Amino acid sequence: MMKYKIDKTIKTFNVRSRKLSTTQINNINLYWPLIGINLDTKKFLMNKNDFLNSYSPAILEIGFGFGESLIYLSQKYKNINFVGIEVYVPGISYCLKKIHELNLKNIRIIYVNALYFFIYYTQNIKFYKINIFFPDPWPKRKHHKRRIIQKELIKSIIKNLLVNGTLHIITDSLSYYESILRILRKFDRLQNISKIFQNSLCKETITHSRFEKKALIKKNKIYNILYKKIF
Ligand SMILES: C[S@@+](CC[C@H](N)C(=O)[O-])C[C@H]1O[C@@H](n2cnc3c(N)ncnc32)[C@H](O)[C@@H]1O
Numbered sequence: 001m002m003k004y005k006i007d008k009t010i011k012t013f014n015v016r017s018r019k020l021s022t023t024q025i026n027n028i029n030l031y032w033p034l035i036g037i038n039l040d041t042k043k044f045l046m047n048k049n050d051f052l053n054s055y056s057p058a059i060l061e062i063g064f065g066f067g068e069s070l071i072y073l074s075q076k077y078k079n080i081n082f083v084g085i086e087v088y089v090p091g092i093s094y095c096l097k098k099i100h101e102l103n104l105k106n107i108r109i110i111y112v113n114a115l116y117f118f119i120y121y122t123q124n125i126k127f128y129k130i131n132i133f134f135p136d137p138w139p140k141r142k143h144h145k146r147r148i149i150q151k152e153l154i155k156s157i158i159k160n161l162l163v164n165g166t167l168h169i170i171t172d173s174l175s176y177y178e179s180i181l182r183i184l185r186k187f188d189r190l191q192n193i194s195k196i197f198q199n200s201l202c203k204e205t206i207t208h209s210r211f212e213k214k215a216l217i218k219k220n221k222i223y224n225i226l227y228k229k230i231f
Contacts (some may be wrong), residue, residue: 012148013087035111057128058083062114067095069133069207074107082107085114088119104192118156126162134211137173149180154222161229172215177223190227200231
């Protein structure tokens with residue numbers, strides 16, 4: 001069964017209660033046991049043979065939606081492990097089915113509020129790269145507090161990135177872009193390398209995701225923000 005940990009008090013997303021279709025439920029029942037990670041035990045963080053261990057650092061995507069970028073990158077970089085975090089169940093269901101159809105062995109999915117994940121589950125994990133593609137922009141000023149990229153999340157991200165690891169954020173909201181830069185500039189352990197992409201993985205600025213497609217259709221400017229953890 002797909003187990004989850006969602007703290008509804010931190011509302012960076014809307015919890016939608018529309019009923020899942022039979023197909024969506026079937027996808028979850030069939031593929032979650034193969035691809036999902038349940039967070040009811042911390043064991044998976046400790047076991048050196050497990051997916052998330054310090055010997056083969058993974059790339060984490062927060063809020064993967066329907067998983068297009070996860071799937072694209074994991075197909076291209078088969079020797080790297082990918083972990084996706086999402087709270088939107090129809091997206092998770094779709095992504096599970098795709099991962100299974102494509103027989104991808106290097107992706108795991110976690111159904112959890114990312115803020116909760118960083119607080120309770122990441123003591124021993126260091127990621128090689130953390131991607132946040134098109135986070136909900138919450139455009140109204142009164143909703144800015146619901147934006148996922150806040151000082152606290154960045155502190156956790158720094159703690160869980162390897163030295164020389166990168167944080168890659170993409171948005172098409174100018175006001176969110178400016179606010180993200182204001183936040184990131186405060187951390188001296190992070191260096192802005194947006195202009196000098198250093199390796200091929202960092203050059204992957206096309207996400208193939210739904211929100212990227214929407215942004216392109218609207219002809220919105222897309223902002224890539226890339227920071228490296230320097231110590
Ligand atoms: C605007 S969508 C972008 C989805 C995808 N990255 C894309 O580019 O199409 C933002 C996604 O972040 C997810 N999200 C928002 N807050 C989250 C949180 N605290 N933990 C995990 N996922 C979250 C939402 O459920 C949503 O699917």
